[in-house]
Amino acid sequence: MDKPIDNRAWFLALPVVLIVAFNAIVPLMTVVNYSVQDTFGNNEFFWNGIGWFQELLDPTTDLGGRFFDSLGRNALFSAIILAIEVPLGVLVGLCMPKKGPGVAFTLVVMALPLLVPWNVVGTIWQIFAREDIGLLGWIVNHLGIDYNYTLGPLSAWITIVTMDVWHWTSLIALLSYAGLRSIPDAYYQAAKIDGASRFAVFMTIELPKLRRVLLIGVLLRFMDSFMIYTEPFVVTGGGPGNSTTILSIDLVKLALGQFDLGSAAAMSIVYNLIILAACWLFYTVMTNVDADRDATRVEA
Amino acid sequence: MKSRHIILGVYLVFLMLPIYWLINMSFKTTTEITTSMTLFPTMPTLQNYHEIFTNPAWFDGFVFSLTYVAINTVISILVALPAAYAFSRYRFMGDKHLFFWLLTNRMAPPAVFALPFFNLYSAVGLFDTPWAVALAHCIFNVPLAVWILEGFMSGVPREIDETAYLDGYSFPRFFVKIFVPLIASGIGVAAFFCFMFSWVELLLARTLTNNQAISSIMTRTVSASGVDWGLLSAAGVLTLIPGALVIWFVRNYIAKGFALGRV
Numbered sequence: 411m412d413k414p415i416d417n418r419a420w421f422l423a424l425p426v427v428l429i430v431a432f433n434a435i436v437p438l439m440t441v442v443n444y445s446v447q448d449t450f451g452n453n454e455f456f457w458n459g460i461g462w463f464q465e466l467l468d469p470t471t472d473l474g475g476r477f478f479d480s481l482g483r484n485a486l487f488s489a490i491i492l493a494i495e496v497p498l499g500v501l502v503g504l505c506m507p508k509k510g511p512g513v514a515f516t517l518v519v520m521a522l523p524l525l526v527p528w529n530v531v532g533t534i535w536q537i538f539a540r541e542d543i544g545l546l547g548w549i550v551n552h553l554g555i556d557y558n559y560t561l562g563p564l565s566a567w568i569t570i571v572t573m574d575v576w577h578w579t580s581l582i583a584l585l586s587y588a589g590l591r592s593i594p595d596a597y598y599q600a601a602k603i604d605g606a607s608r609f610a611v612f613m614t615i616e617l618p619k620l621r622r623v624l625l626i627g628v629l630l631r632f633m634d635s636f637m638i639y640t641e642p643f644v645v646t647g648g649g650p651g652n653s654t655t656i657l658s659i660d661l662v663k664l665a666l667g668q669f670d671l672g673s674a675a676a677m678s679i680v681y682n683l684i685i686l687a688a689c690w691l692f693y694t695v696m697t698n699v700d701a702d703r704d705a706t707r708v709e710a
Numbered sequence: 711m712k713s714r715h716i717i718l719g720v721y722l723v724f725l726m727l728p729i730y731w732l733i734n735m736s737f738k739t740t741t742e743i744t745t746s747m748t749l750f751p752t753m754p755t756l757q758n759y760h761e762i763f764t765n766p767a768w769f770d771g772f773v774f775s776l777t778y779v780a781i782n783t784v785i786s787i788l789v790a791l792p793a794a795y796a797f798s799r800y801r802f803m804g805d806k807h808l809f810f811w812l813l814t815n816r817m818a819p820p821a822v823f824a825l826p827f828f829n830l831y832s833a834v835g836l837f838d839t840p841w842a843v844a845l846a847h848c849i850f851n852v853p854l855a856v857w858i859l860e861g862f863m864s865g866v867p868r869e870i871d872e873t874a875y876l877d878g879y880s881f882p883r884f885f886v887k888i889f890v891p892l893i894a895s896g897i898g899v900a901a902f903f904c905f906m907f908s909w910v911e912l913l914l915a916r917t918l919t920n921n922q923a924i925s926s927i928m929t930r931t932v933s934a935s936g937v938d939w940g941l942l943s944a945a946g947v948l949t950l951i952p953g954a955l956v957i958w959f960v961r962n963y964i965a966k967g968f969a970l971g972r973v
Contacts, residue, residue: 415801422796423808425789426852433849434815437826498721505718517961518954519722522729525953529912529925530946537735537939538728543743545731576728579721637819640912658821665825666917678822689817693810 438682444675462676473673477680479652480660487656488635491574495631498575499582500620504612506587520580532644535573539645559646563653570642570654574635582627589623590616622699629692636685657681729950735943743939758944768945771924774840775909776952778923781844783904786851787897794859795885799868812853823849824917831918842918847911851904858903862896863889895963902960909952924949 448458468474502520507513526534541547541558550557559569593615601611639658642648648655648663655663661681665674735743736758737751746752762768796802797809827846828837836842870892874884890897915923928945 413799413801417802419796419800419802419805422792423802426793426812426856427808429785429789429845429848430812430815430852433823433827433846434818436830437823440826440829441822501717502721505714505721507718514961516718516722518957519725521957521961522950522954523725525906525910525950525957527910527912527925527949527953529928530949531910533928533942533946534728534732537943538731543735543747543939545727545749548747576725580725583721633817637817637821639819639821658819661819661821662824662913665821671825674825681819682822685817685819686814689814690810693813697806 441675441678444671445679448672458672462672463680466673466676466680476660477677480655480657481684483654484636484656487571487574487638488632490571491578491635492628492631494571494575495579495582496624496628499579499627500586500624502579502583503586503590504616506583508591517584520583523577523580526577528640529644531573531577532641535569535576535641536645539569539572561650563650566646566650566654569645573641573645574638577641578631578634581630582624585623585627586620589620593619622696625692625696625699629689629696632688632692633685636688732943732946735939736947738940740938740940755940758940759948761941762944762948767927768924771922771927772948774919774922775915775924778840778843778847778915779905779908781840782847782851782908783901785844786848786855786904787901789848790852790855790859790900791890791897792885794856794863795889797856797860798863799871809856812856816850816853816857818849820850820911820913824913827914828917837918838920838922843915843923844908846914846918847908851907854903854907855900858900859893859896862893862899866892898960899963902956902963905956906953 445462446458446460447455448461462473465471465473466477469478506516506520523531536544538544539547539559541551547557547559556562557565557568559566597615598611601615606614637658638656639662642654642656643659643662646654648659661674661677664670664677668674734749734751737754737756739753739755739757742748742752797805823846831837831842831846836845866889870888871884874888879888912923912925916926919926921927921929924945928942928949
């Protein structure tokens with residue numbers, strides 16, 4: 411299975427490198443440039459060294475406090491949605507029909523939320539969850555529970571978490587479904603002969619098969635929830651107060667709202683480094699899982 | 711067997727309820743929306759849709775958005791095809807690092823790039839054109855397309871390539887005539903994902919244009935007198951249609967596609 415070594419393959423990859431580099435490196439240089447300078451306006455910049463970074467990483471300053479707050483909120487958000495979406499997605503994936511007329515219908519309905527433009531996802535939930543005109547908000551309030559996402563921080567959090575679960579659980583479910591379909595029937599028959607319980611079948615046959623696809627799912631979900639912007643912005647705008655201001659929303663406020671270029675650029679870089687570190691971690695785990703699988707394949 | 715159906719049923723209802731509510735709202739007048747709570751429009755009206763179809767701004771917004779989505783999908787697939795082939799068939803200097811670097815761009819937050827992109831595309835004179843958005847969206851779509859296509863290509867045995875070369879096929883001819891048809895479903899899936907992520911993205915589309923994309927036009931329904939909920943809902947319903955159509959075409963490949971061809 412060893413691939414031949416051929417450096418001419420670089421030519422095939424060249425167009426991709428050029429187009430991504432144009433989009434990634436030039437803007438990144440701009441950001442780095444801004445992050446080490448300060449301005450008094452009038453487009454006159456002067457060298458500020460690592461000043462912005464020192465301020466950003468010191469939680470006692472205004473900028474630092476704000477950064478760590480939104481970082482914390484974002485980490486909490488990612489943790490909550492992963493804790494809900496992954497188990498729920500696997501459960502739904504297990505329940506999906508494998509053949510019959512229901513398959514196409516189920517797939518189409520499940521994929522639909524994924525194809526809704528992100529601002530429309532926000533709009534849908536904004537309307538659905540409003541306490542005066544939304545079905546969800548109206549019902550919850552008539553059950554005697556005080557729920558208003560524009561006023562209560564807890565309600566706002568519940569709304570954006572539910573929205574994300576609505577939006578993305580199908581991704582995990584579809585991934586699990588794809589993984590489950592690749593398990594040969596013989597495995598299940600063997601388990602039946604052994605008299606294995608449903609739970610044992612899941613733990614010993616299905617879960618190991620799902621490991622690889624779930625890793626892709628967790629990677630995508632973690633990254634996307636860490637850079638989510640549009641949906642919560644449309645629903646809550648980061649409010650009430652700052653209670654749902656996660657990293658992206660905070661950064662856009664700083665960069666495009668206040669036009670505070672230096673601190674926004676420093677924040678961008680730190681934000682990017684966090685993503686890079688997480689990405690590297692997942693990538694390493696993923697390639698190791700791949701290597702494991704290839705190794706077991708050779709043995710078999 | 712029973713509980714499986716119940717769980718799936720509840721989940722599907724959970725998915726459909728907010729969409730049903732959006733459709734319900736789109737057939738109501740704003741007065742009805744704000745004054746009463748009904749599960750179905752008491753006086754169904756097409757007024758909201760009429761307004762969208764008669765106002766050229768909305769139509770242009772749709773066309774503008776679909777234009778950059780189409781350009782982006784074509785560019786992404788065309789550049790990703792040879793690169794994915796390189797990754798799936800050869801080892802070359804720095805291949806793992808290159809792949810990782812591409813992946814990090816898929817993961818880079820658009821919020822980080824919004825402002826520099828604005829500078830960059832203004833500088834090259836593409837600001838406010840569909841090309842600016844199409845090229846900007848390449849930053850996450852090209853790596854994704856490479857990733858998906860590489861998965862599908864690795865599923866094609868290498869013996870096929872070798873046989874073709876022995877038969878005297880040149881690389882370009884082999885690639886177009888034999889290889890591309892073999893991974894047609896993979897290309898379909900990759901195109902679907904490029905379409906999807908370009909269609910749903912708002913932040914870059916809004917930053918790089920002067921309120922031309924459909925997503926920014928939707929913000930017009932918010933005015934000083936409040937939000938025109940009926941109109942907003944109708945516009946929302948219309949933006950669901952391209953996605954729904956695309957899903958219908960690729961429904962048989964969706965599951966495998968979401969696993970990036972790696973099951």
